[in-house]
Amino acid sequence: MSEALEIARATLAGETAWLVGGAVRDQLLGRDTDDVDLALPGDPKRCAKAIARASGGTAFQLSGAFGAWRVVGPEHAWHIDLVTLRDDDIVADLAARDFTINAMAEPLAGGELVDPHGGRADLERRLVRMVSERALEEDPLRSLRAVRIAVELGLEIDPPTGAAAARHAAGIAAVANERVFGELKRVVSADAVRRGLAAMEAYGLTQVVLPELTALHGIEQSRFHHLDVHDHTLEVLDAVALLQRDPAAAGLDDAVRTLLAEPLSDELTRGEALRWAALLHDAAKPDTRGEYQGRVTFMGHDVAGAQLARDVLGRLKSSQRLRDYVAAVTLHHLDAGFLVHERPLDRRIVWRYLRATQPYSADTTIFTVADRLATRGDNSGPAIEAHLEVARELLAAAREEDAAGPPKPLVRGDELIKEAGVPAGKQLGTILAQLEEDRYAGEIVTREDALARARELAR
Structure with missing residues (x-):
């Protein structure tokens, strides 16, 4: 039993309450869940406050229109959503839910399963099936949710439900973008992401929620590519997923897996955020495609793509950190490839790469x-x-720098002004940056070296 469910049962002992939705489904699947939904007669505020007091969590209202409350546990370890039971009738409540596997309930204190729409049988059949099409009409986001549930749980979407999802796909345009992102990021993070994206496209969802991906179809590339931009994008996504689970298979060491498993933002790890970079890194290619001497080019697609990535994630209401991260990776996704022609890399080249791409x-x-x-x-x-050779060297340098932290400068800016005659202003910053590079290259070691080099640069 999950911690959230234990707390809810202990705190609300004696109350009339129903465990509903995903928590019931996950119990039947033998999956632990830290996301519990409860339906109660009357206003759930009192019960939410009681759970928060008992657990040390935080209670807050989710939606004034529907009276929903959420309790978030300490350190966000779990959450419990409490809603008002529709018409004070559990059967009526379940009839208004989205999919049969989410339209089951049991008394919170324990008891017989209430399953009026055959959710348990659909789970056994590994099927996502709508309770009624009205559910998708009332909330078109449920079309995308069907895909998300299918890819997360390894289920199939039954054909009538898929057809209904397609009919109501356009309605997602009117749904709050925060809600869209909440479903979409889980599809993108899923192990079966490619199956999810294929279903989204088949039902017309991609054109609504991520039209930038749809626009990549049929954009042909140079002879160095074997796929158009759309299919290349999906293969990059596959390669990111491979690096998350088995970097050795891609020629890198296991420290890569550890790094990509670190949390970043928006409930995403670094690896999951890199999946967004995969989807968006070439999104500006349709607008930058050209030809030069008979060769296909995409001049400036890195710069334009960085801004486009910011725009897309801004539209989806992601955090600023995720926007910065994906934009930075997109902006510099060509840089290491250019360095293949600079081998063997000297320390100045490595330094400039690290400065351009920091902090990522x-x-x-x-x-x-x-x-x-x-x-x-x-x-x-x-x-x-050749690329792997360069990448391993750059990765080693990045790790070394991250482990050591920023070095103490050999000489401060005010000291350069006093002792080397460097004027305050833009030139001072340029000289300080050059001294850092020279030090990394091993050409200056002491404070006296730095002052002498500064005097030389200031002439």
Whole structure:
């Protein structure tokens, strides 16, 4: 039994309350859940406050229109949603729910399963089936939710439900973008993400929630690519997923898996956030496609793509950190590839790469490997090996810098003004940056070296 369910049962002992929705479904599947839904007669505020007091959690109202309350446990370890029972009748309440596998209930204190729509049988059949099409009419986001549930639980969507999802897909445009992102990010994070994206496209959902992906169909690339931009994007997504679970299979070490498992933002790990970079890194290619001397080009798609990524994630109401992260990776996703032609890399080249890509140097480098693995046109074998050589070196440098932290400057800016005659202003910042590079390159070591170099630069 989950902690959330234990707390709810202990706190609301003696109350009339029904365990409903996903928590019932997950119990039948043998899955633990930290997300519990309760339906109660009357206003759930009192019960929410009681659970919060008993657990040390926080209670707050979710929706004034429907009277829903949420209790979030300490350190966000779990949450319990409490809603008013429709018409004080559990059968009427379940009839208004989205899918049969979510339209089951049992008394919170324990008792017989209430399953008027055959949810248990559908679970055994591994099927997502709507209770009624009216549910999708009332909330079109349920069309996307059907896909999310199917990919997370390894279920199939029954054909009439899929057809209804397609009929109501356009209605998602009127749904709050925060809610759309809540479902979409779970599809993108799922192990079966490719199956989820295929279902979204089949039902017309992608065109509504992520039209930038649909726009990549049929955008042909140069001879160094074996796929159009859309299918290349999906192969980059596959490569990111591979790096999350088995980086050795892609030629990198296991420290990559540890890094990509770290939390980043929006309830996403770094690896899950890199999946968004995969989806958006080439999204500006349709607008930048051109030809030069008979060769297809996409000049500036990195810069334009970074802004487009910000715009897309801004539309979806993601956090600023996620926007910054995906935009930074998109902006610099070509940089490591250019360095293949600079081998062997000297320390100045590495330094400039690290400065350009900070604070996400390691993440960006890992992403370039995914992008390179998904580019298998002419000369792809040697190109991939050369890229991996560069990427390993850049990753080692990024890790070394992250572990050491920022070094104490050999000399401060005010000291340069006093002792080296460097004027305050833009030149001072330029010289300080150059001294950092020179130090990384091993050309200056002491404070006296730094002052002498500064005097030289200031002439």
